[in-house]
Amino acid sequence: MATTPRSRRDRPAKPALSREAIVAAALEIAAEEGVEAVTMRRLAQALDTGPASLYVYVAGREALEELMLETAAGEVEVEETDPERWREQLHSLLERMGRMMSERYPGMAKLGMARIPVGDNVMRITESMLSLLKAGGASDQAAAYAGDILSMYVGAIAYEQSLYAQPADDPEAIGAEHERIHRAFVAADPGRYPTVAALGPAMVRGDGHERFRLGIDVIINGLIATPMDGRLSEPPAALGDEEVWPPDAPKG
Amino acid sequence: MATTPRSRRDRPAKPALSREAIVAAALEIAAEEGVEAVTMRRLAQALDTGPASLYVYVAGREALEELMLETAAGEVEVEETDPERWREQLHSLLERMGRMMSERYPGMAKLGMARIPVGDNVMRITESMLSLLKAGGASDQAAAYAGDILSMYVGAIAYEQSLYAQPADDPEAIGAEHERIHRAFVAADPGRYPTVAALGPAMVRGDGHERFRLGIDVIINGLIATPMDGRLSEPPAALGDEEVWPPDAPKG
DNA sequence: ACCTGAACACCGTTCAAGT
């Protein structure tokens, strides 16, 4: 009387095809092999179907990437803002974002930078970030800026981390990459690059975690130290918008 | 007596295949159609040969990208440091970098973020950046940091700019994208996202150029306002390096 | 020695044909 139980032992209950199931399968592949490994064909294969079937539920690869990012963002924990601990809460929120985009789902940072995501789960994180900055006493303008800059910062760091972790098949290659960079900066030609050579040790010093935290403090302190009032109301330079970079938004 | 002049009128002197010619052709395609349009096959076609021929001169796609970035970096002008104008010189250097990576060669920013480049032309730019920061009175440690953060910042902005410019075929799509983001922030649900809703106007205000300059000032001022001495000498957290993110460099 | 045609193992996306 039950539905035909033909070889259901392999997968403990193959889920019916649906948008959610597709995104879940995509994230599973991303978690195990990185976002790069998620292709429409590979994903279809994991779902025991052909690539064409996916297009019934997602418009295409780009739409799938947006769904993956938005769903993954839902896994990032968000604390209620405690005004007394705003800075530490902000540090740890950014750390969780970074972990999600490079440890949990290697390569996810790329998707975060490729578009400005505005889904509910991402908005939840943005809300928390802005709330923490306001708790820290930032002006509206400064807090709005911090959202931009801090997101870029954590995205860039996470992206870089993914690159180190990606070719993890060959642990020797990671060491070689490090060696290459180390040599370039510490052993830079003092004739052509005197400042690089002088600062070489300073550029290589310090572990990743402390550098990350320091970068965040630099941005936070910079926001506090930089007067913003009025700056953004200034009219653009007189001679046409094409002269400046980045240009103004099109259409105004 | 001259070499056979068979149909040399089409191209005003087809250059012989060489590493330089290949990179030059790749950059020409990148300038006209963006870095994304540069594929081994498309490039081979532009050089009147088959894709296999390219592998005699460049190891593969990744190596080609490195060569493109390094060669393009050579086009970024670098001024001699004038200590009295360090801040303005830094602003304009970063602007030229951003223009190169998004206007001149759309999509180049992606290549800059995908690896840490250490070629001569890139080092020239790094040297100038560090020299300007030292002229501004930054400590060695602070200047070394600024190199990292400012490079990330300009790369992230340039990447974002490329995305707006990329689907320029459809100018209406750009407006729609702007509309989408504008609505998400300005018209955010005040119930779920009170801070986003309150700050919405501040997040959208201001033209690109002024935002860019402001971001740079934030980072510079933050470097000045953040004490670094000692922070990077601290030993890592006690309980194993896997507990922190980003992790320490492998192998030490 | 230098070059490359043809093949291999992949992509994303579409659409006519099936159930």
Add this chain to the structure above:
DNA sequence: ACCTGAACACCGTTCAAGT
């Protein structure tokens, strides 16, 4: 109505075969 096999137009890379 829902699904998909097979095809289309691409990729990067390799290698045996040509000059």
